[in-house]
Amino acid sequence: MMMNLLGIVGSPRKMGNCELMVKAISAAVPGSAKLRMVRLVEKDIRPCKACYRCLAGDCPHQDDYAGVLRAIMEADAVVVAAPAYFRGTHSSLQRFLDRCLQAYRHVDALYGKPAVAVATAGVEDGEGSALTGVENFIRQLGLSLKGRAVVRATFPGDAILSSEGRNTALRLAAALVSPDEYAPEGVSCPECKGTYFEFRGRTAVYCLSCGGTGSFSVKDGNVDLLIGPPAHSWRRKEDMASHGKWLIGQREEFLRQRNRLKDAVKPYLGGEFL
Ligand SMILES: Cc1cc2nc3c(=O)[nH]c(=O)nc-3n(C[C@H](O)[C@H](O)[C@H](O)COP(=O)(O)O)c2cc1C
Structure with a gap:
């Protein structure tokens, strides 16, 4: 059956390396795929106002956010590609993600949907x-990470000129349809398979992907991680749904505490903003 694939392009460059990787992955999907794409920078995605209204009702912004979220929900699988900008991820991805408290109302439509991640980077x-x-x-959207890659590409087109880029497209296309669980190479978090960590002090380690903490040891040159679940998790499907409910409770708690908080901040009122 034909796969409905959504490509999320987090680069302003038309026919740039991110767009090309999305198209190359789609073309390599075993069977066939119908590709639709979203170029996030062209969408009107306004910044989250932190009003929390969307947890139970409608977001006050009337913009393109809901249409993009709907496209993600309707797709069978998703490819997300964004360039490295100043050693971080292009801001269009985070700007969209910042609005995603409203995604907690759509856990059933999002959770477990296969997705692959690509970052393009111009510098070694x-x-x-x-x-x-x-x-x-x-x-954070609850999609299921099936594969990921950094693709080295400086000029628009480099990604598909290089055999590295073309092979990556083949690998990620296969991963999208594979029934196998995502298994990153090397050391990964036993809780979530994340591979990004912060060392805390000399013995503790914190997983940036799920928030789990623990310790590590090195034996015969191999690192062993002992990481347990975080104090508050929204990683599994049931956690994600209950986190949404917890946030609604937090909003009510804020309303109960509002007067006390207002008094506390009074001495800090005003200030000069440019
Ligand atoms: C403003 C800006 C900042 C960049 N910062 C980095 C960087 O920190 N590290 C890097 O490897 N490449 C950096 N690059 C290069 C891009 O990541 C690279 O060219 C990438 O292939 C662009 O993908 P695209 O063609 O889809 O836009 C930067 C490019 C721009 C325009």
Whole structure:
């Protein structure tokens, strides 16, 4: 059966490396795929106002957000590609993700949908946290990360000129349809298979992907991670749904505490903003 594939392009460049990787992955999907794409920078996605209204009702912004979220929900699988900008991920991804408190009302339509992550980077070792950001976009929406890659590409077109880019497209296309669980190479978080960590002190380690903490040991040159679940998790489907409900409770709690908080901040009222 034909797969409905959504490509999310987090680059302003038309026919740039992200767009090309999305198209190359789609062309390589075993069977066949019908590709639709979203170029996030062309969409009117306004910044989240942090009003929390969307948890139970409608978002006050009337813009393109809902249409993009609907496209993600309707797709069978998703490819997300964004370039490294200043060793981070292009901001269009985070700007969209910032609006995603409203996605907690759509866990059933989002959770477990296969997705792959691509970060393009023009400089050798220049990707920084770019791929982390693309993976985080996928994970926070509850999609199932099936594969990921950094593609080295400087000029628009480099991604498909290089055999690395073409092979990556083949690998990620196969991963999208594979029934196998995502299994990153090397050391990964036993809780979530994330591969990004912060060392805390000399012995503790924190997983940036799921928030789990624990310790690590090195034996015969191999790192072993002992990481348990975080204090508050929204990684599994049931956690994600209950996190949405918890946030609604937090909004009610804020309303109960509002007067006390208002008094506390009074001495800080005003200030000069440019
Ligand atoms: C403003 C800006 C910042 C960039 N910062 C980085 C960087 O920190 N590291 C890097 O490797 N490449 C960096 N690049 C290069 C792009 O990541 C690279 O050219 C990529 O292939 C662009 O993908 P695209 O063609 O889909 O836009 C930067 C490019 C721009 C325009």
